[in-house]
Amino acid sequence: MTETRSQRLPAAERRELMLDAASIVFGERGYxxxxxxxxxxxxxxxxxxxxxxxxxxxxxxxxxxSRAVSRIKAVFRxxxxxxxxxxxxxxxxxxxxxxxxxxDRGILLTVMHLLTLGHHDKFGPLAREGFLSIxxxxxxxxxxTPQEAEAFLAKGMLINTMLGLRLPDIATAQAxxxxxxxxxxxxxxxxxxxxxxxxxxxGQAIRRGD
Amino acid sequence: MTETRSQRLPAAERRELMLDAASIVFGERGYxxxxxxxxxxxxxxxxxxxxxxxxxxxxxxxxxxSRAVSRIKAVFRxxxxxxxxxxxxxxxxxxxxxxxxxxDRGILLTVMHLLTLGHHDKFGPLAREGFLSIxxxxxxxxxxTPQEAEAFLAKGMLINTMLGLRLPDIATAQAxxxxxxxxxxxxxxxxxxxxxxxxxxxGQAIRRGD
DNA sequence: CCTAGTTGTAATCAAATGAATACAAGCACA
DNA sequence: TGTGCTTGTATTCATTTGATTACAACTAGG
Numbered sequence: 001m002t003e004t005r006s007q008r009l010p011a012a013e014r015r016e017l018m019l020d021a022a023s024i025v026f027g028e029r030g031y032x033x034x035x036x037x038x039x040x041x042x043x044x045x046x047x048x049x050x051x052x053x054x055x056x057x058x059x060x061x062x063x064x065x066s067r068a069v070s071r072i073k074a075v076f077r078x079x080x081x082x083x084x085x086x087x088x089x090x091x092x093x094x095x096x097x098x099x100x101x102x103x104d105r106g107i108l109l110t111v112m113h114l115l116t117l118g119h120h121d122k123f124g125p126l127a128r129e130g131f132l133s134i135x136x137x138x139x140x141x142x143x144x145t146p147q148e149a150e151a152f153l154a155k156g157m158l159i160n161t162m163l164g165l166r167l168p169d170i171a172t173a174q175a176x177x178x179x180x181x182x183x184x185x186x187x188x189x190x191x192x193x194x195x196x197x198x199x200x201x202x203g204q205a206i207r208r209g210d
Numbered sequence: 211m212t213e214t215r216s217q218r219l220p221a222a223e224r225r226e227l228m229l230d231a232a233s234i235v236f237g238e239r240g241y242x243x244x245x246x247x248x249x250x251x252x253x254x255x256x257x258x259x260x261x262x263x264x265x266x267x268x269x270x271x272x273x274x275x276s277r278a279v280s281r282i283k284a285v286f287r288x289x290x291x292x293x294x295x296x297x298x299x300x301x302x303x304x305x306x307x308x309x310x311x312x313x314d315r316g317i318l319l320t321v322m323h324l325l326t327l328g329h330h331d332k333f334g335p336l337a338r339e340g341f342l343s344i345x346x347x348x349x350x351x352x353x354x355t356p357q358e359a360e361a362f363l364a365k366g367m368l369i370n371t372m373l374g375l376r377l378p379d380i381a382t383a384q385a386x387x388x389x390x391x392x393x394x395x396x397x398x399x400x401x402x403x404x405x406x407x408x409x410x411x412x413g414q415a416i417r418r419g420d
Numbered sequence: 421c422c423t424a425g426t427t428g429t430a431a432t433c434a435a436a437t438g439a440a441t442a443c444a445a446g447c448a449c450a
Numbered sequence: 451t452g453t454g455c456t457t458g459t460a461t462t463c464a465t466t467t468g469a470t471t472a473c474a475a476c477t478a479g480g
Contacts, residue, residue: 008427008476028329032243036468046429051469116323118375119238128375132386146393150368154394157367158360165328165338176342183356184364218446218457246438256459261439 015053018043020106022064027109031061031117058122065114065123068107069130073137075101080142090142094152098159099188103195105163112160158184168196225263228253230316232274237319241271241327268332275324275333278317279340283347285311290352300352304362308369309398313405315373322370368394378406 009017021043025034036057040047054060079097080090101108115131117123138149162168162181171178171193182189219227231253235244246267250257264270289307290300311318325341327333348359372378372391381388381403392399 011427014427030240030242030326032240035466037466047468048430048470049428052428057468113326115371116240116326116374118377124376128377128380128384128387131371131375131377132384132390135390136386146389150390150393151364154361154364154368157371158364161325161341161367164326165341166334167328167338167341170338174338174342176346177338179356180342180345180360183360221457224457245436247436257437258439258441258460259458262458267438 011053014045018045018050018053018060019064019067022060023068023106023110025106026061026064026113027106030113031123034061036060062123062126065110065126065130068110068114069134071104071107072101072111073134076134076137077141090144091148091152094142095188098156099191099195102159102163102192105199108160109164112157112164155184163196166196168193221263224255228255228260228263228270229274229277232270233278233316233320235316236271236274236323237316240323241333244271246270272333272336275320275336275340278320278324279344281314281317282311282321283344286344286347287351300354301358301362304352305398308366309401309405312369312373312402315409318370319374322367322374365394373406376406378403 018039022039025039025042028034029038034057036050037047039060040050043050050060051057054063075097076094079093082093111130114123114127117127120127135149135153138144138152139146142149144152162184167177167181171181181193185192228249232249235249235252238244239248244267246260247257249270250260253260260270261267264273285307286304289303292303321340324333324337327337330337345359345363348354348362349356352359354362372394377387377391381391391403395402
């Protein structure tokens with residue numbers, strides 16, 4: 001139970017921690033709903049330090065969102081390239097990769113929020129480009145047909161929405177929620193629900209040792 | 211070109227105009243990103259009047275979002291009940307109904323924003339209940355199987371996302387965007403793109419006669 | 421040890437924003 | 451006509467929040 005004293009860290013390392021925290025908080029509250037103070041609290045640093053490190057809240061979100069998009073693409077690429085059981089289809093591997101993303105959650109939800117910013121002068125283009133670039137990875141690098149990519153994206157949007165809604169948290173209490181989740185997630189349902197119930201919603205978890 | 215003088219209106223009627231404006235603005239910017247001042251400007255009234263009419267921004271959003279959910283359910287119900295060409299499947303009728311919703315846009319996008327508020331103390335429960343209630347309408351009243359309802363919802367989420375992204379606006383310029391849109395919308399593509407390019411993004415359109 | 425650069429914070433500021441209040445102007449009805 | 455209710459606004463306020471600045475504390479290299 002020794003209180004871990006907040007240590008000085010190399011700037012690059014601290015920066016990573018701040019981005020991780022930002023991913024969680026932006027994933028929960030969205031761009032407009034997030035304060036730099038909330039990100040600072042989640043990262044365990046002062047609000048001033050957040051702003052000075054990234055220059056502005058806009059720049060912080062741009063970097064957080066860009067990294068999230070890149071991460072998603074990387075996971076899909078890796079899933080396509082992995083040579084596990086030969087009889088496993090690409091779709092199955094993509095599906096399993098997606099569950100890993102669910103565990104990280106903030107990444108998916110930050111991107112969902114990015115995708116609601118089409119109207120924004122700066123983030124709108126970023127959002128469109130991010131979305132289309134993910135589509136291109138699925139089509140050109142993973143090798144899905146446009147129809148397959150569309151279906152995969154659609155299901156992904158639905159899952160992301162249900163995650164943001166915290167439907168897994170009430171799946172056991174609400175029969176309809178459980179039914180729909182099972183229908184969408186099939187075999188992965190239990191794993192996702194387990195991941196969700198243990199998920200620490202507030203970024204402050206980062207500060208606590210746990 | 212006679213400048214239409216802002217007229218006094220019965221409170222109930224003005225209220226409807228404010229809710230229409232709120233639907234457009236919340237649909238674009240989301241709850242946190244919307245100011246009561248922006249809604250007021252879109253409705254052509256003072257900010258003070260917006261707040262006094264609804265009590266608070268929270269209450270305004272709650273009412274706007276609830277109406278949007280109800281409207282979606284009503285459209286789906288009606289589509290299921292309509293007896294057009296007997297050979298048209300329920301899915302086809304639902305799809306056509308959805309295009310009508312696309313024309314109104316603010317409704318769909320406001321609900322999308324509601325669905326990102328799962329974390330919110332007040333709107334989280336509203337969002338979960340709204341989402342599940344739409345699912346129930348599809349399953350219990352329209353008569354879809356859980357699998358069919360899931361697929362319909364998933365495709366709807368993807369379309370809503372693409373609408374919020376304003377992908378139709380760049381469909382002609384960006385080949386990938388056009389391909390994906392066509393893939394998702396099929397026959398309705400041209401209609402949706404046409405609806406989108408003429409769509410007035412800023413709620414201020416309401417003030418102008420047009 | 422000591423000093424120069426790096427890591428980090430406390431204090432403060434100005435702008436934005438939701439809300440409240442007092443007041444103006446139209447309408448209905450005696 | 452005038453009086454009381456409804457519709458609507460201008461003004462003002464307290465809070466929140468992104469950003470700035472000055473300063474403190476740690477650390478490495480000589």
